[in-house]
Structure formats: C-alpha cells, structure tokens
Amino acid sequence: MTAVTTPRGVSPRFDGSLSSAHACLSFAVALRDDWLGHAFSTRPADRPAAEAALAGLYRLAGAPPPRFRWVPSPAAAQPVLRAERPAFTRPRLRAGEAPARWADWPVASRLASLQSALRTRLARRVEGPGQLWRRQRPPWSLAARTTADEDGLDDGYALRDILWTAVHDPLRTSVLDGPRPAIRTALLPAAGTEPLGLTFHGQHDAHWIGHHDVQARLGLASYPAGDARGLALWAAVARSAGWWWPGDGVCVVAERPVEVHTEPPPGARRGERRLNHPERPAVRYADGAAVYALYGTAVPRWVVTDPTVARIHGEPNVEVRRCAIERLGWDTYVDEAGLHLLATAPDPGNPGSHLRLYHVPRHVWGAPGRVLLAVNGSAEPDGGRRRYGLSVPAGIDDPVAAAGWSYGLTGAQYARLARRT
Amino acid sequence: MPTSASASASVTLADLTARTGLDVLAHLEREVTVPVVAGLQAQGDLIVVPLALLGDDVTVPPRAPWQTVPAGGVELLRGVAGGNPHTLVADPGTCRWTWRAGDRQGLALGVLDAREVAYLIHPEHGGTGIAPGRYAVRRQRERGEGTGRFGNRFIAD
Structure with missing residues (x-):
C-alpha cells in the first residue's frame, strides 16, 4: 500500500494487491463509521462551517450568499418559512407557468437540480455491484449474506464489489431508511398540506455523500474537478448542520438533535444502526421536538407513552398498529x-x-x-x-x-x- | 416423532456458535444437545418442509444453480431493519442450497439438499438440526390490508 497525500490528508491508494485491499477496506470501514457518526451526531452545529459551505452551494446555483436564520429543529423551521413566505414559495410544475430561464427558477429548485445532476454524474464514475454467477460462485451481493467483508477479499471478490455491502448499504439502511423518514413524518407538515420550501437534509445526506467520498478517497473513482468541489461542499454541510431550507436571499438552517438513541439491529455486522428507545424519544431536539421509534419503526408518541385499544383502532398504519399491540x-x-x-x-x-x-x-x-x-x-x-x-x-x-x-x-x-x- | 439420534446429533448450541462464528442471545441454553428433525419443523417465521410432503407445489428447475453451504453458512432471511438472520449451516461439502425454487404458494426462499445433518441458527430462536434429505424453506405470511392472493404480506420478526 502506498500512502498519498491529498488535500484531505493521507489516504491509502488502492494498488490492486491483497494486502492493499485489506488496508483499503479497513480504511473504508473507518470512513463509513465516521459518516454514520455525522448522521447521528448530536453536537451543536458548526455554524461558520455550515454557512460557508451553504454560501458555496448558493454560488454554484448562481445566487449571492443568503442571510442565515438558524432554528433549533425541523419543526421550528415551519413558522420561519411562513414568515419569510415569498422567499420559499415553490414554482408550479406546469409548462405554462414554469420559468423559461434557469436563472428565474427559485434557488431551491436550482439547488435540487444541481444535486440531482451531481449525483447522476458521480454515480457514473462508480462501478455497480457485480451480479454475475461464476460457475458455482455466487456474486458478492449474495455471498455477502454469509461472508465477512475481509473474508470476501481472501476469497477473491473485488474490493469495489465489497465496498457496496461494507459502505454503501449500511449507510443507506441506517440513514436513508432511518432518521430521514422518521423525522419527516414526525416533525414536518403532513402530506396533503401545501408544502413551503424544499427540504435538504444536511447530516442525513451522509449516505450518498459518504459512499462517493469513500470511493474517491480510496482512489477507486475519480471525479472531474468541478464535481469534486461540489461534493466537498455538500459534504461540509453534512458534517456541520442539520436540515435546511434554501430560499431566495434567506436560508433557514436547523440545529442537529441534542439526543439520538439507536441500537444495532440484531445480527448487524456492518455498523448498521436503527432508531430505538422504549421510553423516551429516539430523537430529541433542543426545543423539545421529538421523534419516537421502536426497533427502527417510527411511531407516534402514544405508542410509546400510552398505547390503548381505541388509539390502535384509529391508526391506519399497520406497522404502527402492530408495534402498539405488542407494547400492550x-x-x-x-x-x-x-x-x-x-x-x-x-x-x-x-x-x-x-x-x-x-x-x-x-x-x-x-x-x-x-x-x-x-x-x-x-x-x-x-x-x-x-x-x-x-x-x-x-x-x-x-x-x-x-x-x-x-x-x-x-x-x-x-x-x-x-x-x- | 421423526427425531433421529445419530452420532452427529450430539451437537450443542455452543458447538454451533463456536463452529460458525454466529451468535445467539445469552439466555438460550447452550449446552443442551440440538435435536435433529427429519420432518416438518418451524423456526420463528421460517418453516422447513420435506420436499416429498409438498408434492409438486415446490420444484427446483433442472438448471438451477446450487451453492455448497460454506463454513459461515448461508443467510436465508433477515428480519425487519436488517436484523435477526436465519442462517443455514453445515459441515463443509455436506449440504447444498439453491435460491431458484418454484413455489405455487410463492413462499419458498429456496431448497436445501443435505447429505449430513445441517442446522438452522437464529439469534433469538437458537439452533435446530435438519436430518439428511431435501427440504423447501418457506417463510410465513399473514393476511394484509387488501383482499385476495396479493393482499397477503410476509412476516419478518
């Protein structure tokens, strides 16, 4: 293994040998856990770092740096979005009404489009997981169910395949399937109401950022310089703040939670975590905004604090009903x-x-x-x-x-x- | 009761966890011999069914790929949020597994073909032995919100 100095410090560079592959894998696992740490971080936001990175993203979207309005939680963002309503009104996606020029779209739409295009370009630079059987040998995606990642290397599976199960999948199940939907359901207005602003997820973007960051740091994917700079900005936001809502001239940014409780799902072998606390909120923000979850299932507060038959029968979600019945x-x-x-x-x-x-x-x-x-x-x-x-x-x-x-x-x-x- | 007591049946849960590196919850009795069953048996939300019992409900296509069950076992099913795997383990070279089984009920995960005793291990349910033979492994379903065949859903405990 050779160590190369990059702008981010010393990284191992994959040279194809088995010892190098093992070193790279353990480095990748450490980076994954680092990104999981950011996703579940309860430290106060690093406001200067977050504001600098957000201003950088505004610049990429062709907008001047915004004013920043910090709020203690995603729940607290809603009143601020309403107060600043003109900055956060969404364009209607009707051909007759949509702005013709990119510069006339709201900054939130331009940022969403930048992020989506960036992710598409980055994904093209990373080879997908191999799916082919070779004689009797299953593809790594199947073999991974029974083989530790390190043993997979010894068995001749490619590092780039193993990184999908060692880094990509655990980040995705732990972040994208975990706190993101749970917080959205509990703290943002219910579906069906007119949404204000477009939500970006800060620390809970760690799954896709972490995946691309690990690929780059291991030298397995190389991104064009502009894309690498864009990724670095999204990464800096994910390392320093909670959810955010970009508006024209003003950006609302939420602090991270002050309390997060997780457990490894039974049998977890790749650092996976799921929200769980049997008595308290699994996620709590400084203003008291709270998200309840049992064994990874997001539930309303009553399921944890006071499950009753009447409430169970009024609950339309079958998973929530099951959780509540089991508590009762x-x-x-x-x-x-x-x-x-x-x-x-x-x-x-x-x-x-x-x-x-x-x-x-x-x-x-x-x-x-x-x-x-x-x-x-x-x-x-x-x-x-x-x-x-x-x-x-x-x-x-x-x-x-x-x-x-x-x-x-x-x-x-x-x-x-x-x-x- | 089709429970055999061959020499290889004197395996304990402690032996199984040591052999495979898989672990079970601390309260399960580790020193008791794991029974070996030749017939129908269930482990939580999975059931192991002798193929003969199913007639032609479950079939394996002639060109289905079989894999030899490796020392670390084959993970057949995971519970909700990625937890609680059911793992099929066997002495190397004594058991084959295929995911390509056809099931009229749509419940089979696959078929195992054991020349010697194979085992199923689960963190909460412990271990159980499977006598040599061919078996389908099915998962459990329950009636879902909708109606009809596609209104059912799978159990994942």
Missing part, C-alpha cells in the same frame, strides 16, 4: 378489543402451547377477519414466551388450518409439525 401485549389487546374466541387447539410441535383462533367483528378493523394467537417456540430473555398474533383469511375456522395457511400448508400438513423453535 396481544393477550390484553384481544381481551380489550372484544375479539370472539372461535376455537383452540394444541400447537403441533410446540408442546404445552395452544393456538387460539379469534373472530374479528367487522366494526373492529373495518372488515371481518380472523386472528390466530400463537406462542413462540423459544423463550424470551425473561424466561417467558412471547405471544404473537397473525391475521388470517376470514374463511378459516380451524386454528391448525390457520397456522398451516400462514406457511402455505394445509391443516393436515401442518399437524405433522415435529418441532418449533
């Missing part, structure tokens, strides 16, 4: 929701446990249905066994047939179950 406990839910027990049967393969099939009256879920209550085959850490409910078709009257249906089997087939763990 399936037994309690079945009692309080007034489900009618149709039949019980010993659970084949799960000695001492019973399957309980309930009828769900039409008024409960809006359509008649059945719920099968089963007991886990293995014990929880507290020694108890978790009950769980499965929704099954309304025509099934036999608990064993209902359990069989869930695996595509008949009742008679499922009755032969020898063991459940």
